[in-house]
Amino acid sequence: MTRRLRSGVIVAAAASLLLTACSTATVNSSSSATATGSTAAATACPNFNLAINAWVGYEADAAVVRYVAEHQLGCKVTSKNISEQVAWQGFATGEVDVILENWGHEDLAKKYITDQKVAVDFGPTGNKGIIGWYVPPWMAKKYPDITNWKNLNKYASLFKTSESGNLGQFSDGDPSYVTNDEALIKNLHLNFKVVYLGSEAALIQGFRTAEQQKKPFIGYFYEPQWFLSEVPLVHITLPPYTPGCDAVAAKIACDYPPYTLNKVVSKSFADSNSPAVKLIKNFNWTNDDQNLVAKYITVDKMTDDQAAAKWVAANQAKVDAWLK
Amino acid sequence: MPRLRNLGRGWILTASIVVFVVFRTVWSGHWNFPLDRATLTPFHTWLGSLMDSVDANRTSNPLMANIVEVLRTAISNFVTMLQQLISEPAPNASYPFIGWLGVIAIVGWVVYATANWRVALLAMVGFYAFGALGFWTESMDTLALVIASVVIALLIGIPLGVLAGLFPRVEQVLTPFLDFAQVMPTFVYLMPVALFFLIGPASATIVTLIYAVPPALRITAVAIREVPIVTVEAGTSLGTTRWQLLRKVQLPQAKRTIVVGVNQTIMAALSMVTIAALIDAPGLGQVVVSSLQKLDVGTSFQAGLAIVVMAIVLDRATTAAAERVERESTGHESRRQWRRPLLAVGFVGVLIAVYLSHTYLVAAQFQGEGSIGVPIANATQTAADWVQLHWGAATSAYTDWVSTWFLNPLQNALVNAPWFVTAAVVLVWACTFGGRRLALVAAGLIAVLVGTGLWSDSMVTLAATFFAAAITVIIGVLLGAWMGRSTIVDRIVRPVLDAGQVLPAFVYLVPFLGLFGATRFTAILAAVVYAAPASVKLIADGVRGVPETIREAAVSAGASTWQQIVKVELPTARHAIALATNQGLIYVLAMVVVGGLVGAGGLGYLVVAGFAQSSLRGKGMAAGLAIVVLGILIDRITQAASRPRERAEIGATH
Numbered sequence: 020m021t022r023r024l025r026s027g028v029i030v031a032a033a034a035s036l037l038l039t040a041c042s043t044a045t046v047n048s049s050s051s052a053t054a055t056g057s058t059a060a061a062t063a064c065p066n067f068n069l070a071i072n073a074w075v076g077y078e079a080d081a082a083v084v085r086y087v088a089e090h091q092l093g094c095k096v097t098s099k100n101i102s103e104q105v106a107w108q109g110f111a112t113g114e115v116d117v118i119l120e121n122w123g124h125e126d127l128a129k130k131y132i133t134d135q136k137v138a139v140d141f142g143p144t145g146n147k148g149i150i151g152w153y154v155p156p157w158m159a160k161k162y163p164d165i166t167n168w169k170n171l172n173k174y175a176s177l178f179k180t181s182e183s184g185n186l187g188q189f190s191d192g193d194p195s196y197v198t199n200d201e202a203l204i205k206n207l208h209l210n211f212k213v214v215y216l217g218s219e220a221a222l223i224q225g226f227r228t229a230e231q232q233k234k235p236f237i238g239y240f241y242e243p244q245w246f247l248s249e250v251p252l253v254h255i256t257l258p259p260y261t262p263g264c265d266a267v268a269a270k271i272a273c274d275y276p277p278y279t280l281n282k283v284v285s286k287s288f289a290d291s292n293s294p295a296v297k298l299i300k301n302f303n304w305t306n307d308d309q310n311l312v313a314k315y316i317t318v319d320k321m322t323d324d325q326a327a328a329k330w331v332a333a334n335q336a337k338v339d340a341w342l343k
Numbered sequence: 344m345p346r347l348r349n350l351g352r353g354w355i356l357t358a359s360i361v362v363f364v365v366f367r368t369v370w371s372g373h374w375n376f377p378l379d380r381a382t383l384t385p386f387h388t389w390l391g392s393l394m395d396s397v398d399a400n401r402t403s404n405p406l407m408a409n410i411v412e413v414l415r416t417a418i419s420n421f422v423t424m425l426q427q428l429i430s431e432p433a434p435n436a437s438y439p440f441i442g443w444l445g446v447i448a449i450v451g452w453v454v455y456a457t458a459n460w461r462v463a464l465l466a467m468v469g470f471y472a473f474g475a476l477g478f479w480t481e482s483m484d485t486l487a488l489v490i491a492s493v494v495i496a497l498l499i500g501i502p503l504g505v506l507a508g509l510f511p512r513v514e515q516v517l518t519p520f521l522d523f524a525q526v527m528p529t530f531v532y533l534m535p536v537a538l539f540f541l542i543g544p545a546s547a548t549i550v551t552l553i554y555a556v557p558p559a560l561r562i563t564a565v566a567i568r569e570v571p572i573v574t575v576e577a578g579t580s581l582g583t584t585r586w587q588l589l590r591k592v593q594l595p596q597a598k599r600t601i602v603v604g605v606n607q608t609i610m611a612a613l614s615m616v617t618i619a620a621l622i623d624a625p626g627l628g629q630v631v632v633s634s635l636q637k638l639d640v641g642t643s644f645q646a647g648l649a650i651v652v653m654a655i656v657l658d659r660a661t662t663a664a665a666e667r668v669e670r671e672s673t674g675h676e677s678r679r680q681w682r683r684p685l686l687a688v689g690f691v692g693v694l695i696a697v698y699l700s701h702t703y704l705v706a707a708q709f710q711g712e713g714s715i716g717v718p719i720a721n722a723t724q725t726a727a728d729w730v731q732l733h734w735g736a737a738t739s740a741y742t743d744w745v746s747t748w749f750l751n752p753l754q755n756a757l758v759n760a761p762w763f764v765t766a767a768v769v770l771v772w773a774c775t776f777g778g779r780r781l782a783l784v785a786a787g788l789i790a791v792l793v794g795t796g797l798w799s800d801s802m803v804t805l806a807a808t809f810f811a812a813a814i815t816v817i818i819g820v821l822l823g824a825w826m827g828r829s830t831i832v833d834r835i836v837r838p839v840l841d842a843g844q845v846l847p848a849f850v851y852l853v854p855f856l857g858l859f860g861a862t863r864f865t866a867i868l869a870a871v872v873y874a875a876p877a878s879v880k881l882i883a884d885g886v887r888g889v890p891e892t893i894r895e896a897a898v899s900a901g902a903s904t905w906q907q908i909v910k911v912e913l914p915t916a917r918h919a920i921a922l923a924t925n926q927g928l929i930y931v932l933a934m935v936v937v938g939g940l941v942g943a944g945g946l947g948y949l950v951v952a953g954f955a956q957s958s959l960r961g962k963g964m965a966a967g968l969a970i971v972v973l974g975i976l977i978d979r980i981t982q983a984a985s986r987p988r989e990r991a992e993i994g995a996t997h
Contacts, residue, residue: 073636100623100633101542104957105534108398114541127957181746182862182942190861194948195955201380215380215948216861218940220635224856227638232735268381317637 064094064293067116070106071098073193074219075245078323079312080119080144084302086327087338092294102195107131107283110138116288117299120280122148122196132283139289141282145303146243148278152189152200152255153240155230159253168207168257175210177235186212190238192222198239199271203257206272211237226250243306245313294342301341308334352775359771367760374761376798380952383962384796391961397538407539415545422491422544426625430483442700442707443479447471448693456686458663469656477713477720478627478649485616485626485653488544492551492612497605500556504563504604505589508597514564521557526929526974528936529554529618530950531967534960537622547615547624555611562604566597599669606661610845613654617847621954627653631849640853641724645716647850654845731857738858745864754806762798769976777983788976795965801973803945807863807938808931808973811870815927818871819878820920824908826879827886827916840876848873848937856941866938866947874930878923885919886912921985928981932974946970 071081081098088094099106099115107127109115131138154165164170171187178187189211191198196219204211216222222238223246229236230250240252257274264273282299289296308330315326331338378384383391400407427433428440441449447470455463473482507514529550536553540546570593578592620628627646634643700706757765766789773785792801826833848869859865889912897911913920939947946966953963 075637078633099542100620100629102621102955104955105537105542105622108538109542111398112541114543180860180862181743181751181864182944193955194952194959213380214861214942215944215952216942217944217948217951218635220638220853221856221861221941223638224853225861228731228735228739228857228860231732232739234739317639320639320642 064088064092064295065291066095066097067288067293067295068097068099068109068114070109070115070118071100072103072106072118072120073100075313075317076146076243076309077120078316079245079309079326080302082316082323082327083304083312083330084117084119084298086324086331087341088295088298091338091342092298094293094295096295104195107138110283110285111135113285113287116285118283119299119302120144120146121283122278122280123276128283137286138283139286141284141289141300143303144280144282146280146306146309148280149242149254150196150275150278151240152237152257153226153252154235154237154255155226156251156253157230157233158235166253166255168209168255171237171255172208172210174235178211178237180214182214183212186210187237188212188214190222190225190236191215192217192239193219196239196241199265199268199275200239202269202271206270207258226252243309243313245310245317248310248314249318297343298341301343303341304337308337355771355775359768363760363764363768364756366764367756370761370764371759374763375759375802376762376793376796378796378799381959383959384965386794386796387961387965389961390964391958394535394538394960394964397535411539415540418491418495418540418548419543419545421495422487422548425487425491426484426544428487430480430487430625438707439483440701441697443470443474443709444706445693445697445700446483448696452686452689452693454660454663455689458660458667462659462663466656466660469652472652472715473649474709474712475715476645476649476652477716478630478646479709479712481625481627481630481646482649482653485613485628485650488547488551488616488619488624488626489609489612489653489657491544492548492555492615493605493609495548496552496555496559496608496612499552500559500604500608501563501601504560504601505567505594507560507564508567508593509589517560521561522975522978523971524553525557526932526978527971528933528950528967529615530621530936530954531964531970533618533622534954534963542623544624546622547619550619550622550624551612551615554615555608558607558611559604562607563597563601566600566604567593569600570596595672599665599672602661602665602668606658606665609657609661610654613650613657614845616650617849628847631847635849635853638853639724640727640850641720641722643850643853644723645720647846648716648719650847651842651845655841658841727854727857731854735858739860742859742862742864746862750806750810750863750867753810754803757802757806758799760802762793765802769980773980773983776980781979781983784979785976788972792969792972792976795969795972797946797949797962797966797969800945800949800966801969804935804943804947804970805973807867807870807943807945808928808935808977811867811874811931811934812924812928814867814871815874815878815931816920816924818875819882819923819927820913822875822879823882823923824886824913826883827889827912828908833883837880840879843872843876848934852937852941861942863938863943865941866934866943869937869941870931870934873934874927877930878927881919881923881926882916885916885923888919889915918985921981925978925981925985928977929974932970932977935970946973 069081069085071078085096085098088096099109101109101115103122103124104127106115106118107124107130110131128138128140132140152168159166162174165174175187178189179185180188182188187210189200189204191200191213194215194217201213203209204213216225216238222240225236225238226240226246227250228234237255246252258272260274260276262276265271265276282302284296284299312326312330315321315329316323319326321329397407423431426439429446430439432438433440447467450470451463451467454466470482473479503513503517507517532553533550536550537546540549574592574596575588578588583591616624616626617628617631620626620632627650630646631643631650634640634646696706766786769789770782770785774782792798795801822836826836851872852865852869855865855868859868893911893915894907897907902910935943935945935947936950937947939945939949939951946969949959949966950963950970953960953966
């Protein structure tokens with residue numbers, strides 16, 4: 020009867036002995052070392068809320084900014100994983116202080132920056148955004164003239180699938196992204212049908228399978244995007260963009276505008292004297308920088324922090340320019 | 344007489360299908376309400392502006408500022424408190440209050456105290472596995488959220504359930520709300536809840552609550568009602584007051600069933616983990632969602648596995664606790680003398696472990712994090728890549744074949760038919776199975792469906808749902824009959840089914856996408872993986888329930904094994920098959936929105952789009968409403984059809 024009891028006590032005692040004996044490191048002693056550094060800075064750099072939108076390029080921006088803010092300024096950063104449009108709502112409620120990579124969204128900018136005055140434009144990130152139509156590289160090689168929209172009808176039958184019936188399938192991904200594809204297809208008289216895959220994962224997997232198995236595939240994509248370093252998709256030329264050609268959504272017959280990606284912060288954050296304000300304002304890097312960090316995260320499977328640390332170590336000069 | 348009626352029923356159904364085919368051929372493409380993706384009806388615009396006004400008046404409206412804000416802060420503080428206890432460090436600390444050793448010790452002790460030592464051991468190993476899989480902190484975040492939601496769900500669900508059990512009137516009022524909460528896809532209220540309660544743990548808890556309160560409430564109500572009338576009457580005749588009766592007689596008697604309700608509530612809460620991650624719920628769901636973004640099958644499986652382990656531990660622990668309550672109440676639990684002292688000693692051990700984990704680094708921070716998780720992730724990734732590379736061509740040809748020969752004809756039939764022809768067929772079926780009353784309900788539901796302006800998309804979704812449910816039932820019959828006949832097969836297959844039910848769909852979406860592309864077929868497969876386990880289990884239990892005497896009679900009559908199954912066992916278990924069909928349809932419908940993420944189109948896509956695109960949120964709400972309507976319609980009609988004949992006849996003569 021008491022056998023279990025006794026053995027239980029022995030095990031417990033042994034475990035506690037083992038623990039006390041071999042561990043000299045206590046929670047307090049280990050934390051005090053880092054705490055002294057951060058408590059001094061804590062008063063200088065209050066916590067701010069950083070929105071994390073779902074694409075990896077954004078994650079790369081956020082990883083580096085967060086790393087620099089935490090390790091070189093001693094700030095505390097709270098990440099909020101949310102979708103683009105929900106993030107803008109956060110400016111009004113105080114849930115979000117910083118959006119690092121904003122793609123256009125003129126309606127939201129008007130609502131929150133101009134009308135409600137709860138957000139402030141903090142300038143470009145240095146990344147140039149391109150949205151457009153893409154095919155996998157094998158297709159561009161085999162059918163060189165496919166990269167001009169005028170020839171798309173010639174190849175439309177190649178793209179027929181179980182989902183698109185008699186027309187070619189044109190694939191769209193995440194519903195939150197800006198797309199004019201239905202209008203474009205209609206107004207350019209293309210024999211295609213937009214099929215909504217419903218997520219970016221589905222779209223990328225579609226391109227990946229198409230390249231692997233040499234299957235026809237055409238769809239919406241954008242740069243900078245980590246996947247392009249795995250499969251260099253080929254951009255299709257649409258009728259060139261001219262300012263105003265996309266004024267009426269239903270009548271659009273021109274390419275997407277080039278995007279200057281920018282940072283947006285909450286008014287309260289912009290007015291604070293946190294050292295992070297300067298960092299966010301000055302943060303600026305190239306598409307190549309972003310793709311590199313995104314590759315660390317996706318292909319090399321590093322955590323955000325590891326990826327940022329690696330990039331920062333190699334590019335301290337750029338970081339110093341942000342902190343000046 | 345029943346035979347004749349049976350024949351009549353079959354006739355009506357066949358005739359209605361023939362009439363449907365004729366009319367849909369004649370009027371194909373007329374009066375079928377097609378609607379472009381971006382087009383909004385006035386109803387959608389109105390829903391959208393309703394949400395805009397909430398957004399605009401958040402700070403000015405007294406209701407919003409006082410009630411909603413107070414609730415939000417209270418829930419948020421509760422979750423944060425739990426997190427600081429086990430998962431996240433408090434603002435000026437480096438580690439949570441209790442480290443891994445302390446948590447495991449507490450779990451072991453609590454499970455031993457409420458259940459037994461075997462399950463306690465399982466629980467401790469399971470919790471250790473969270474760390475070894477590489478997700479100690481994330482698992483504790485998830486656990487904190489589940490505990491918060493379950494505690495609040497029980498605080499709401501049990502009292503309301505007792506009321507519903509005592510007063511049928513209360514139950515009548517509550518039932519429609521419960522149906523709504525259980526069928527409405529979470530995606531639909533994700534956005535409105537985030538609008539009221541902002542993103543973060545508070546919203547995540549509320550989203551989970553909406554889904555977790557109904558099982559707690561329903562099972563409590565059943566438990567109270569199940570208390571034998573004789574017992575209650577005995578109490579009444581002794582002159583006890585109503586309150587005494589409830590406290591001394593009804594609640595103790597219902598205790599075991601209520602614990603089953605706790606189990607169901609925990610499972611419901613856990614199944615919300617991944618979806619709540621979309622509004623920034625902390626924990627394992629985050630890992631799964633972000634791996635989906637990177638198409639990282641390995642990591643998402645690794646995190647999915649942690650969710651499965653958590654589900655198994657919590658399920659077994661609460662089930663064992665329920666059994667213990669049962670044995671204690673019937674006096675079968677032999678009270679072992681050493682249990683009490685052992686618990687006391689264990690308590691001291693727990694205190695020591697908590698102290699150690701609060702003080703020493705090795706006990707605070709999990710050691711060897713990911714030691715088994717990383718190899719598992721790598722192996723999964725390799726396997727997934729291999730399968731995709733070598734099977735990809737064959738599977739995509741199969742997708743095309745299924746779509747061309749089965750899915751497209753079915754979808755075309757439903758989408759192109761004039762709405763009133765389809766509606767008429769549904770009404771005839773409702774009338775045949777459930778009488779005039781059901782037909783009236785069905786008419787009302789169809790009117791709402793037409794009112795949402797999404798008839799065409801609803802038919803796309805309905806076609807996929809029928810097809811997925813058909814596959815589900817076929818798998819259910821095949822596997823269920825096999826499991827029902829053999830205990831060994833049952834033992835082996837059942838854990839796999841359990842895992843299929845709790846593994847977040849997002850985990851297997853990526854490999855499916857690789858094999859079958861972003862198509863309706865992929866969405867259907869995802870739904871089948873989720874729905875088949877329930878159907879298989881129901882049919883297996885049904886086949887096992889076939890009385891031995893019937894089986895022996897068949898054997899002595901010289902029936903072969905095949906004849907036994909087809910002629911005797913399946914017909915005897917037909918009630919279970921009908922129930923499996925009903926459940927299969929409902930489970931499939933629950934996955935419609937997830938299907939929208941992988942190319943299903945239809946209502947699922949609209950809900951996803953409404954969540955992401957603020958100009959479409961009214962339409963997304965309407966799509967959610969349409970899914971609920973379809974769900975209730977399908978549920979009522981199949982339930983009526985599966986009801987034993989006699990009752991249906993009584994119903995029909997009214």
